[in-house]
Amino acid sequence: MDKLKQFKVSGTDLNIPPVPQEGRNANAIRDNLKLVKLPPGFKIDLFAVVPDARHMAVAPTTNMLFVGTRKTTVWAVTDRNSDGVADEVKPFAPSLKFTNPNGVCWTRDGILIVAEHNRVLSFPAAEFFYEGPDVAVGEVVPQGKLIPVEEESFNHGARTCRVGPDKKLYITLGQPFNVPPREKLELYNKWGIGGIVRMDLDGSKREVFATGVRNSVGQDFNPKDGTLWFTDNQTDGMGDDIPNGEINRATKPGQFFGYPWIQGKTRITENGYDKDPLPPNVTPAQVLTEAHAADLGLVFYTGKRFPAKYQGGIFSAQHGSWNRTKPNGAQVLFTSLKPDGTADKTEVFASGWLDDETGTLRGRPVDVAVMKDGSLLVSDDYAGAIYRITYQP
Template identity: 60%
Template sequence: MKSTFLCAAVLAAFTGPVFAQSAEVPDNLEKLSNFQSTGVTEFTFVEQGGDYAAGIEKTLAGITLPPGFKIGLYAIVPDARHMAVGPQGIVTFVGTRKDKVWSVTDRNKDRVADEVKDFAPSLQFSIPNGPCFSKDGFLYIAEQNRVLLFPAAEFFYESPDVAAFNLVAKGDLIPVEEESFNHTARVCKIGPDGKIYISLGQPFNVAPAEKLDLYNQVGIGGIIRMNTDGSGREVYTYGVRNSVGHDFHPETGELWWTDNQVDGMGDDIPPGEINRQTEMGQHFGHPWFGGGSVRTNEYKGEDVPVDVVMPAVETVAHAADLGMSFYSGNMFPAKYKNAIFSAQHGSWNRTTPVGARVMVTFIDGEGNATTEPFAEGWIDENGEYLGRPVDVVSLRDGSILVSDDLAGALYRIWYEGN
């Protein structure tokens, strides 16, 4: 009875042209949108524990944290990228830059995952990096060039067949001719206004002049927002190189986001960024600025034709600041309330590697921000990466999860006191 009622309610909510299927959409999405079986019956399960897990635990023994904090392996999750924790606390969905979305479940609530399996295995995902949840339990997954919607994902995920719809059909998130292998890891969050915000990194190191009008029009090199029925799309943020993490301040509602800055200018410039956006339409400098106040070589001699908002925080050059979230839990000491926890993925071309750590950013009542390391040690004394953090989210108990796409794992950090 409960299942029948839920299906009827979802069908009632999602009729109309917003979810019309195009010829490009795989047949299985059309079937799932109509609550029809696809014939797929098998999951891919990821083994937990064993020698691989023991190796990760050995690495975690060398991670440094503030006094009273502990870190442990939560789950083995291949290619783990951005995460979305279900509002009911039942399951965490983990995106990848490949073709899988993973569901991670701690069934006995011992704060270690018992089961990791693929989500919606009958669908053909393409770089499903960015899952996010609405408060009422709707899961959104931002792909390279599509956004999918899964009503009641925490209810349906136990089955290979799940209720699934297009929010933005394949090929409509960006123009197909602008698809690229570079800077295509999308992220999304639901804002305090109830709209969904999606980042659209531009694919170049520095965006060329002939692309700027198109990019400003569709939101490439920016952050777009739309209603959660897919209507009302608009560009909210301009002048972004490649943002792969954003969240909203729990008290002010302001949008904060990380940005990865221009390569090829040396080891120590330009800085990475954490940005604070106070109103729609603000411009954050790309392509005239490569990071902070550092001008790009390509546009160095030109007047800047826009008013530029400089970053709230400049971070170490090339550390690759990615996923971030505000901390609203009750487990950590009071000073961490409403602080930003963010992941530095680590440099890919710096002479001496930097990053590969979790940062914490404290914000005062005036909006001024300062950043410091919180968890580090994933680069050893030889400069070898032992892990590369991607995203940070909170669990319902107030602990945080950190994803790592090099080790293929989620780590849990909790507080036990001094």
Template identity: 60%
Template sequence: MRSLILAALLTGAALPALAQGAAPADTKAKTDDLEKLQGFQSTNTQPAPEIPQTGRRADAIRKTLSKIKLPDGFKIDLYAVVPDARALAVGPNAGVVFVGTRKSKVYTLTDRDKDRVADEVRAFAPGIDFKIPNGVCFSRDGVLTIVEQNRVLAFPAAEFFYENPDVAAGVLVKQGELIPASEESFNHTARVCRVGPDGKTYIALGQPYNVPAPSKMDLYKKWGIGGIVRLDADGKNREVYATGIRNSVGMDFAPDKSLWFTDNQVDGMGDDTPPGELNRATKAGQTFGFPWYGGGLVRTAEYKDQTPPADAVPPMADLPPHAADLGMTFYNGKQFPDAYKGGIFIAEHGSWNRTQPIGARVMFAKLGADGKVESVKPFAEGWLTGDGEYLGRPVDVAVLLDGSLLVSDDAAGAVYRISYEK
């Protein structure tokens, strides 16, 4: 289906029919814009203004970066000033970076002179009324998927046509049908996505509670809330891929095609329990223990008298309690030393539910030849001061085409670039 969408774009044909639906009156104008974009019609939307890349804010961010500790040979620089920067998607052809947010915009970062610093930052598709467009991911053939709180959109050849405010768009899952509207919440609404080796789009759906009531379990299992769902490239044939997940905000496919993901675990159980999780799904239908387990093998008070599923898959690694491990990526680049190749970089957003805060760093999980996690250690740290002040809060990590590592930070409003020189 992605190839059909792209072919339609390049030939000027109509986009394949994708799921659509009526919108409330107060969003009618924006809905009309989206419908026009689906038919390659102009919306007369003006280009979004550029985000300034110089001045006091950029200088302050660079001052913070001078305090970040990295292994020998590595350095960190400001790649772009990006308000509310969260999930990252690097275009597979031109290397344009798309950045999701937990607000109402998706941004594009363009490095025209290839000096590894973004020259231009603008909002993408400014005529579309996005709602929490956190999830961004590319297919290998260049189709961008944006997953909002309760809608999924597709943009063929986005990194070649993004500079025009009018871009070809398709609706994969219409508004209100990713989850039931009754389950929309302000909590755990930042979706993430990945396009798998099978061409399907995988979407993590965090459930909105610290621990959900038993009365919610059947509904959530049916919809994949507190789990991962997958769809065909055209949005059809939705199925629940994995369950028993509290709130995953980071996932990536390993070279062996298994899906690894982080999971934020139950709050309010103490500073040092339960641990966060790094998990691995090897097939459809697996469950990962929540809400019977609050994290790792720690039982929740709410479900302590119930028997957990016998087939619950344990984590590949326990992560520091309440550090809020979010985005993750396998390192598939060639720039870093061999010790990092095939390992996993993880962005820790930093704790809120601890008397002594931890996190706000980038971790590295080293894998052994057997595919198991040998260690998880800090790679880049210094955004959390000894006084407990956050100078930044990493959210996501992505490998740039040159093999360097991008890190987003929604507190500082920035994207950083970590590079290595021998």
């Protein structure tokens, strides 16, 4: 870090080995995609083989994107000949040691933000200077300053980020418990754990934007009205069918979304929260999804290639259940909006990664992103791939 901040070489090997894009694995993924169901006119193809692919940040200018993981790698994925299939996938900034760099996003002037478990880094002009192992880097939030170090956990540590219309950086902070102990609530509300924080792009002026969230792993701003929409994952251990998953809408700072007293329409029983009166001013979810389907990434469709029905609506990814008697999820949803900007109808857009007969998962969608040509990308950390969905009338 110290060397790169001074534009000095790190001594890392200049040759960065790419991920093979053809062969038995790629062919098997393509065969599985034949089982994916889409509305008429839509087609899904393999865009890239990307191990552990999580959240995506499509580059502003070039035909490439950066992909986060829950491990130690951020991937640079490039379609050099613009044919709709990636030609090169290789580690970004391998001279650095990342820790759970799940969240990737862009500032308006082309700075890549990487949100790790407990650090946030910035990379100026990353889409133009990613070829070698050494890149310019800055610290938005130094290591150990995003949350208290003693609150670090293997659970719910995947952050997501977005830069809002106010040019501030928004970061989701999942709380590390299934249900937080009461003695942790004051600390968590102070830090924004179990909520969303925002700050200037240099890390200053940090404030808690939203609270009452269990574990959001997806957010995006509606470009029409500037509201922030985000997913929330359900409490485990309450049965197959409760609580519902959520897609929420924040219209202003300081809103409280109910957790841990309520999630969806279900009062939370652990630690006796259901015995308390429901706190006032709970902002209800816009969309209630099937319990334990694990709603993660979401994006507003800003392209023009899909039919008018989809333009301006929300695509969201369901990772698929891990603790349900009958597995569910592993699909992509679409939510349309009403003229007033609130949610209208939610329907399944893409499915087939879950075999209903055997309960076997062939893939687990994590995030969705809109390419500049209007196609939709879907990341899958189980298959280690990114898919590209196109529309041809």
